Amino acid sequence: MALTLYGIPFSRAFRSLWAANELGLDYAHVPTHFMKESKQPDYLAINPNGRVPAMVDGDLVLFESMAINLYLARTYGAPLRVDDPADEARAVQWSFWGITELEGTLLKAMFTALGLFGEEADPARANETLNKGAGRALGVLDRHLEGRDWLVGGDFSVADVNVAGVLNLALSGRLDLSQWGNVKEWLDRCYGRPGAKKTLEMARAARG
Ligand SMILES: N[C@@H](CCC(=O)N[C@@H](CS)C(=O)NCC(=O)O)C(=O)O
Structure with a gap:
């Protein structure tokens, strides 16, 4: 097929x-x-x-x-392919990181922000959830992106799609990412891509 x-x-x-x-x-x-x-x-x-x-x-x-x-x-x-083995391992690292460190909190916060699945829409509480559950991880990402355009190896790659794809939950929920300026700029670059x-x-x- x-x-x-x-x-x-x-x-x-x-x-x-x-x-x-x-x-x-x-x-x-x-x-x-x-x-x-x-x-x-x-x-x-x-x-x-x-x-x-x-x-x-x-x-x-x-x-x-x-x-x-x-x-x-x-x-x-x-x-999307990352050819260097060390950078490919880094792409896998960031992919696991996105789903273990970010995804659960982002889902919860998006449901709260949009009032989905029985939740009452409450953007302020959604942003509290985001800060409490994912603030540390977003800080790690923000510091990693200091002086870098892309997550791994200098070019746009599958690592960016995977982590920015997880962060689509934050964009869908219009969560406030303003304290993570490098993350916001990188997300703009990722979502400016033709595939996005x-x-x-x-x-x-x-x-x-
Ligand atoms: N870890 C899986 C999660 C997939 C997942 O839970 N997808 C949701 C939709 S966003 C789903 O199918 N939910 C239905 C269910 O849990 O029964 C992945 O990243 O592909």
């Missing part, structure tokens, strides 16, 4: 769609909703976790957004 990505853009599938768009790949997109189609037997045969995203490329079936993106970068190359713009457009079109 040709490359197929599963998952609506308003989900963690955003990251993998972004990676594929940045690579200029010709792929099929199946807009699987994480509360509906992802629980159906035909999708569970692809991702038994019932979550999105998932990817099929030939004989390879993958779940986990970071694994999908690292595979796409390694397989399809510029502008195309994926945001897909998300807008899907919302109607």
Whole structure:
């Protein structure tokens, strides 16, 4: 089967769609909703976790957004692949870091900011959650980006898509990132990329 990505853009599938768009790949997109189609037997045969995203490329079936993106970068190359082994390890490091140090707090804060999943919309409380749960990690990222345009090796890469993809939760929730100026500037650079713009457009079109 040709490359197929599963998952609506308003989900963690955003990251993998972004990676594929940045690579200029010709792929099929199946807009699987994480509360509906992802629980159906035909999708569970692809991702038994019932979550999105998932990817099929030939004989390879993958779940986990970071694994999908690292595979796409390694397989399809510029502008996402990191060739130097040490820098590739750094890209993996930042990818794990994004989902372990940032993602849980960002999700919680976004739900609070937007009043999703039974929460009452409360932007002030969302920003408190952000500071308390992710302030230290965002400080680490901000200091790492001092004097750097991109996370790893001097060029835009899969590391940027993976971490900025996680931070899309903060952008969607309009969370206040102003105290992390380097992070904000880097996010502007990342979201100015053609692949990011195309994926945001897909998300807008899907919302109607
Ligand atoms: N660690 C996974 C998380 C995937 C995930 O939880 N996706 C959500 C949508 S953003 C989902 O499918 N939720 C449905 C569920 O938990 O049943 C990844 O990064 O791919």
